[in-house]
Amino acid sequence: MSTATTPAQEHQERWQKLCRDPALQDLPYKIETNERGQVVLSPPKTAHSDLQGRILDALRKARLEGRGLPEFPITTSGGVRVPDVVWIPEGRLEEITETGDPPTRAPNLCVEVMSESIDWSEMGEKRALYLKAGAEEVWVVDKDGAVRFFRKQGELEASELVPGFPERV
Template sequence: MSLTTTPAQERQERWQELCRDPSLQDLPYKIETNERGQIVLSPPKAAHSDLQGRILDAFREARPEGRGLPEFPITTSGGVRVPDVVWMSEGRLEEITETGDPPTRAPDLCVEIMSESNDWSEMDEKRALYLEAGAEEVWVVDKDGAVRFFGKQELEASELVSGFPERV
């Protein structure tokens, strides 16, 4: 009898392989994989990091009972994707980590920050992947800090983090 793995397990195994690769340990890039397990690198920029910090600060103020984290890997049907910021309710982290490393279940909320190398086609794809993995909302923040909120469709405001500003 042969053992078989699921596509999600294969993506998790590929991610663990990359995490162990010493040549990738000190790269100054955000690393993700695509649906074929190929590495996708994104160089960080100071303005991008500043927006991540502003979003995390706003989470702490608006929903102190939850947890905001930067760059959280998620195993999706399109590879391992790493939203710039995530927010999760109490108990969700434990539920998520039970699905493996990196998890196959997304946090409640995933945030992507647009950069010069992104376009809306890529953001639409990532949004669909995060929602498919269980995110309730996905936000896209443009380089000027304007926030667009999405559930299954675009929202006027976040339903998870009420009062979150439309600009960070």
Template structure:
């Protein structure tokens, strides 16, 4: 019986090739892939890193039983995307590990921090990819620090972590 490979699994395979390539080690950029498996580089910004740390700290404060790593790779149908911060329950992490590395199952919450190098069209695209990969919520933090919460549509607050602040 023939097996079929999903687009996310193809991107997962391509990601393993990228990670294994010695010439791509130690790049001073965030690395993702697009829908064709091509490498997309984004330079690191200090403000962006500080926002990630602040979000991670708030997630730890409001949901200490979960895991909240930064720069977390997720194999989606549109390439491997690297969420700035994620939150996942320990049970979700177990299921995610079963799908390989990078996971083809998204964590419960994916957070993206806006910068001058991206726009709302890109955020909408990433939001759709994360939700299609199984995320329950996607949060977008604006350059001003406002947190916008999304599931199928924008929400007033997170349904998973309703006490999370609206501003970072």
């Protein structure tokens, strides 16, 4: 008798296979998968990387208990997505990673930096996937460094998770 896998397990298995693929080891791209398990590549840009660094610096300055990490893979119902920056409170990383690799549970905060290859409609889909996977807030940073804050209920004027976080990085 065969054991049925869940869509999350299928995404995790596909991701593990991609991680072992020698042809993908040295690609200079951020890799994600979509809901069908197809590979989505995003070439890095200097300005994008700079904004990731600024976000991490600002999170460190906020002196939160926890860790800010770049490019953290999350298994969602829409494939494995990789927010540009995440923040995880102390002690929660273990809880998150217990759900598999990549985890099916999102960190408390997921941050995406807009790029030329994604529009606001697509970004709305990513936000919804992170929130559904358990993120408390999702931030979207535009190419000029302006930060927009979101929860399940919609857009916020400011972050509730990181009070005082700047509206521009």
